[in-house]
Amino acid sequence: MTARPLLFISIGSAYERHRLARGLCTGIHRQFLFQRSHRHGTDRRRRLASSEHSRSLADLLRQLGQHALLRRQGSRARKRREVLLRDLRLSCRSTGRRARRARQGPARSRRLARLGGQHTRGSPRRPSRVATRRPVGGPPADPHARIAEGPARDRARRGESESDDQRSSGLAQRPRRGRTQGQAIMSMAVAVLGLGAMGSRMAARLLAAGHPVTVWNRSPDKAQPLVAQGARVAPTPAAAARDADVVIAMVRDDAASNSVWVDPHDGALIAMKPGAIAIESSTLSPDYVATLARLAEHAGVKLLDAPVSGSRAAADGGQLVFLVGGDAEVFEHASPVLKAMGSAVHHVGPIGHGMLAKLATNALLGIHVTAFAEIVGLLQRHGASAAKVLQAVSATPVWAPVDAYLSGTMLSRDFRPQFPIELIAKDFGYVLDAADGAEHAPTAAAALQVFKRAVEHGLGDLNMTGVVKLYGSN
Structure with a gap:
């Protein structure tokens, strides 16, 4: 049997890789039976689809491992290639078992009928597919259920489990931004401090993405176009930040940032709820950002320095590039908000490294x-x-x-x-x-x-x- 050129695509979960491999092996099995029945006659199908079938599939796997398209991926893809070939081997074995069960099916049914429908073997029978179907009128099965359980099954195979910190923080189970209205869309309350040329455009992108947005600016009249789009205006940075999950500042320099964040009366840090995320997107000095990080930690707030690269036109189109410094877990939690404003979000290191970038x-x-x-x-x-x-x-x-x-x-x-x-x-x-x-x-x-x-x-x-x-x- 000659292997045909194949090009494998990396798929995220083990369940999806297994489905691809099982479908491929099923097709190979059917093609093998057709070729052998055409060559030797249909009366020999059952006899040929046992030992020769397994040997031919093993030969095919060896040929696939040496195929040029697989070699072309290089050493960096070796682990991915090994995982795919492993799944192919497992699926080929399961395909052979299904073929044997199919051949034994009619005779087995006749034996069970003669015995009164009783199962004669010692192991309990698997429930039939009919028994597992949903009852008439019941809720439809979730077509994504088995795919969704893939990451949990992979963790179980590796002996890992979801940590208590992940469960308590909600970072591990946060909803993903969906493509349709039927899918879960993450919505985080965001405050934007500073509505200059960039800040106003960033706030507009957040509103378009469906986030509740509260804005503040020294000149309140600049907020009116955003109010027309659904934003709420706050009189002070503290009032804007009080109920926000994420607070973003986009101001001119170190002095303006210090006034917005740490003013003893109206600063945002004193009003933010514990665990909220502060994002400083202004272009500032690294020394000042280090001082701001210490103040944020004292206030129980998680800080990211995330300055942006891009023009006003890029901000209008959501094409900014974010250069982010700070804790990796906080970065992951804030990424959906940043991606609503930018086309690229790069984590470059600990706090202050975003500003250096x-x-x-x-x-x-x-x-x-x-x-x-x-x-x-x-x-x-x-x-x-x-x-x-x-x-x-x-x-x-x-x-x-x-x-x-x-x-x-x-x-x-x-x-x-x-x-x-x-x-x-x-x-x-x-x-x-x-x-x-x-x-x-x-x-x-x-x-x-x-x-x-x-x-x-x-x-x-x-x-x-x-x-x-x-x-x-x-």
């Missing part, structure tokens, strides 16, 4: 911006067509994905604020503080001087690419 991202971006501004100015001073030269450069390996956006906005003179110059200058100040001075980060220090000079020339409200105005014609 964000500062590294902004440092690379800012250095790209200042370098492009100087290059465009250089080309224009020499009378070259910057568009043609940069188009040629884009075909070389040095061209980065963000370079098309940077060069396009500079050449089109489109400086509408997506990431204003004054904000990226603030972030570069945090980069130098984290680096312990300009001597340890001279390139970042030089880029900071470019952004500071742009602010001094009155360009602080423009998009970061507006620094090109320092080097070329206005």
Whole structure:
């Protein structure tokens, strides 16, 4: 028997892998019977479907283990391949048993009829399938019941059990976000503190995902568009955070964050319920985040630093990238909320590491911006067509994905604020503080001087690419 090319897909639970393997072996069994009956006649089916059937399936499994499509996955997929082949072996054995029972069925029924329907063997008979069916008029069986029990069955095979901490916290049994209205959808009460360009868009995405949202902003009039979408407005950060499961802050800098979280009268930390999650999504200094983490722990609150990377358009479309630092279990619990606002959520390490990842991202971006501004100015001073030269450069390996956006906005003179110059200058100040001075980060220090000079020339409200105005014609 010749093995046909097969491509296996990794399936999550052991139950689903077993179903795939059982279906495959059933098809192989039927194909084998057809071939042998065609070759030797139908009267020999029962005799051939015993020993030769088992030997042929064993040969097939060896061929599958050597198949090129399986080898192509490499050593990293070895464990997954071994699990699948194990399931195939188990299913092939069960297929052979079902075939033998099918052959013995008519004779067995006649023997039982002669004995008055009594079971002559010592072991108790398995209940019939008819006895296990739901009664007429009873509730329909859950089609997902056996699939849902797969993880629990896998834990039992490994000798593991659900911990008491998981049961008490509810993290292990939280509902999943469904694709249809008939499925369970996790809904967590969320408070959003700060409704600037990013905070307001993040709150809108949370409302669209079905979360109850309470908002606060220093200027209450900015909350009115969100109120029209179903948000509730609170007069203080403490009032917004009081009944929330998750509190998200998106403010300008360390001072604004300190006022929102730890103000002795209206700060959110003093009002949050024990076990609630505080998420700081502003771009701040790592030293301040470490201090905030200690204060949150003292208040019985779990803190994540989760700054975002992305423009206002990305926030509108739920395409932000979250760089998260903090406890892994808290991260998993907060992930559904973060995924309602972003297309990628990365856990990068303990508390404070999310902020380091964000500062590294902004440092690379800012250095790209200042370098492009100087290059465009250089080309224009020499009378070259910057568009043609940069188009040629884009075909070389040095061209980065963000370079098309940077060069396009500079050449089109489109400086509408997506990431204003004054904000990226603030972030570069945090980069130098984290680096312990300009001597340890001279390139970042030089880029900071470019952004500071742009602010001094009155360009602080423009998009970061507006620094090109320092080097070329206005």
